Amino acid sequence: MINRILLGLFFCGCGLTASAENGSNLWLRQEPSCQATVVCDITSPVIDVARKELASLWKGGEVILRISADREHYGLGDEGYTIRSAGNDIILESSAEKGLLYAAYHLLRLQAEGNDCKNLNISESPLYEYRILNHWDNIDGTVERGYAGKSLWKWEELPSVISPAYEKYARANASIGINGTVLNNVNASIEILSDKYLDKVKALSDIFRPYGIKVYLSVNFASPMKLGGLDTADPMDEKVAEWWKRKVHEIYSLIPDFGGFLVKANSEGQPGPCDYGRTHAQGANMLASALKPYGGIVMWRAFVYSPTDDDRAKQAYLEFKPLDGKFLDNVIVQVKNGPIDFQPREPYSPLFGSMPHTPLMVEFQITQEYLGHSNHLAYLAPMWKEFYEYVSPYSIKAVAGVANIGDDVNWCGHDFAQSNWYAFGRLAWNPELSSSQIAREWLMQTFTDESEFLNPVEEMMLESREAVVDYMMPLGLHHIFAWNHHYGPEPWCEIPGARADWLPSYYHCADREGIGFDRTTTGSDAVSQYPDSLAAVFNSLSSCPEEFLLWFHHVSWDHKLKSGNTLWDELCYKYQTGVEKAQEFCEVWNQMSDYVDSERYQAIANRLKIQADDAVWWKDACLEYFRTFSRMKYPSGVDKPVFRLKELKKVKLPISNYECPSEDILPRK
Incomplete structure (x- = not known):
């Protein structure tokens, strides 16, 4: 056994130098051909992006971009589209510009995978209206649970200096259908709502808009006190509600298509409505009322737990289920896929299915906080597909993913970690895609379409998460x-x-x-938070799935x-x-x-x-x-x-993302 058992911990600053093959191009590696003719009778920033991509990369005949006279375009909505072959030409059609953008990337993906594009008849639309990355980035440039360098956002340079990485980031997201980004950590700095930082947020929003991406912000519930000088943040106080209305108006004056707020409240020391004897619904509704005239939403996280509860896994259910039906319609309760905290394997959170009158969104973690950071290969599509085996994708309204993106040259630290960013986007668009299909798509676009490479490496990816478990x-x-x-x-x-x-x-x-x-009926009784039929399965030592055995028994x-x-x-x-x-x-x-x-x-x-x-x-x-x-x-x-x-037991690892342990940190036996 080699002593360097921990070499590379916390990304270790591998220092990859820039080159044509350093991973910086992600899955968007097609060589420009600049031979395509693209026809469209309208122009706009979004259309211009679609036209530019096709004109540069498409290697087939003429491509026609068409806004359908039918505003619903066969019921596909503003982001849906059709792709049809017409002789040597291709017709992309949608009821709105964003649909044409997604159609363009779909067509280019087919080309990159070597598909025959002569007889296309495709109709697609995303299942979820909101497909959002959550960045846990801090304004000082650090990233909480980030393993790919520092934050992509250079706050100290914005808005005067615009990094080329911002548009590349937007392009990568648009290519897989992600349509929103929360720029900052859920443990939010008060400063993000200051005039100084809102000008910086506007600069990013202007870059992302042509790629169909809305910007959202995590906000600190105590902002009216710390930023506005009020003596309370009580959501039932009229002065507090008025402060938020003014702040929301200010934001939309700068960013007309601002998406809304993400809120972590009364969790891990964060302030919230419970500090004033109010409920999560009262806190969320106050913010939602301020956002509603502008079409904004509140994503209110259900990640809460009490130090006095007998089982942490029960807490979110206990706090939120009684509030079902009490949230305004522009509030979405954001629930982690499992009841604890992004473990390598968890049963699904019992909040899913228990709040039929409240829109819910699932929160996945793309960054590998509990899965070997950026050192371990852990392809996560099988984990997310496992969640959908228990929770119907049609029962939830939206999907969020905690991003694994930093300023490292290859974006994610580990080249294979890019596959999880890609897989999140593809599953957010269509959760019925298979893990295998997504892995193969990513491999073909990122490396090669040689079967001698694809078959064994795809199998390696598909087995990786279970190996980590x-x-x-x-x-x-x-x-x-x-x-x-x-x-x-x-x-x-x-x-x-x-x-x-x-x-x-x-x-x-x-x-x-x-x-x-022991979470059985004779233990903490967490099993009783699940539907009766499933609770009976989990409760029995003989019938509990063995992958969850020590979770429940x-x-x-x-x-x-x-x-x-x-x-x-x-x-x-x-x-x-x-x-x-x-x-x-x-x-x-x-x-x-x-x-x-x-x-x-x-x-x-x-x-x-x-x-x-x-x-x-x-x-x-x-x-x-x-x-x-x-x-x-x-x-x-x-x-x-x-x-x-x-x-x-003597091993104490460095906790800086930029340090490596010594070669002899673990002695041999």
Whole structure:
């Protein structure tokens, strides 16, 4: 085992130099042909973008852009479109300009994938009206849970200096159908609503508008006090409501198509309406009333939890379900896909399906806070598709994704992390697309269409998320990461004075008898927040899906699973499988050097090696620690640990995104 098991932690400032193949072009890598004729009888900033893209990149016959006389255009709405072949020509038609923009990118995607474009008859429209990236970027240039450098937004330079990256960002989003961006962290700075920063926001909005992208802002609920000088932020106070109305008017005077606000309130110390004895609905409705005359929305996050509740997984349901039907119609309650916090695997949040009279939007995390940051390959489309197996995509109104984008030359730190940005956009447009289809689309546009490359690398992508679950937290284990930065294992973590629900032992509950959090009817009763039929499945030790077993049950070490193995043996085999898969990814990639430029090939190989070493670290740390409770031997076929538990407990990683640990941070056994 190589000692550099953690080399590259927190992106490590790999220092890729600019070149034609440094990942900066994302999936938009077609060479300009400048041979197409594009016909359109109208002009506008949006149409001009569509025309420019087609004129530069399309290699076929004439392309005709047409606004349909039927304003609904076959019921496809303003963003829907048709693409039809007409002899050697192609006709793109929509009821609105944005639809033509999306049609242009669709046509170019077909070309990039090598499809036959001579007999096209396509009709498409997005399922969701709101398809939004959430940037957790701070105005000082840092990015909370960001692993790809500093913020893309250079606030200190705006509005006078406009980075070329802003338009490239907008182009990438438009190409996959993303139509909104929240520029700043949900832990919002008061300053974002100041005149100084609103001028900067306007500059970004002007760049994004021709690409069909609206700008939204995260706001601090206490802004009327800290920015407006009021002595309260009580949403029922007329002076507070009036302050927000004036601020909203100011914003729309600068940005007529401003999208609205994202709000994190009464969560993790953020101010909110509950500080004044008011409800989340009263707080959201006050803001929604100010936005409604302009067509703006409020996205009110349901990520709340109390230090006194017996089970953190229950809190959002307990606070929000009683408010069903009490929100104004331009409020959307934004709910994380799972009830805890973006774990490698969670059951879906029970709020979905329990608030039939309230528009809900799902919040996915694209950035890999709990999935190896930008060091580990974890293609997330299968995770999001798993959510849709339980929650009908037609039952929710919108979708948000916490962005993984920074100012690194390849945008996302890991070249394969770009696939999650791409997959989010494609699934936000059409959640019925398969993980395989999206992976293949991305690979063909980003690397090559050679089947000798596509087939093994697509399989590697599709297996990657499950491999991460296996070597981190199999069988429903969750939240056993290292303190604060969430990189690496620390199931033994104890921090004096820390809240219990911030510590791993709260979740794994390991003891001499067994392991797992009892959420059955005889435990915390979190199962009862799910529909009766599903609650019965989760509640039973025999019928609970084994991928959620330790999420819902405290299980004895010698309990027999469906495989015939004891829980302890199965846990060991899962960790071993994860390690072997991570090592296999390295072997697969080693065969791909003929198909990938040397710069990206080596950068990816380096990260896959880090991932394989980290998998061993996770396996040894978790199994050696849990064995102090089970007191059971490792079954045959499981590698002996490389590292001693007492040495692993001494590891304290740097928490700066720009530092690397030393080569000898983990001693060999």
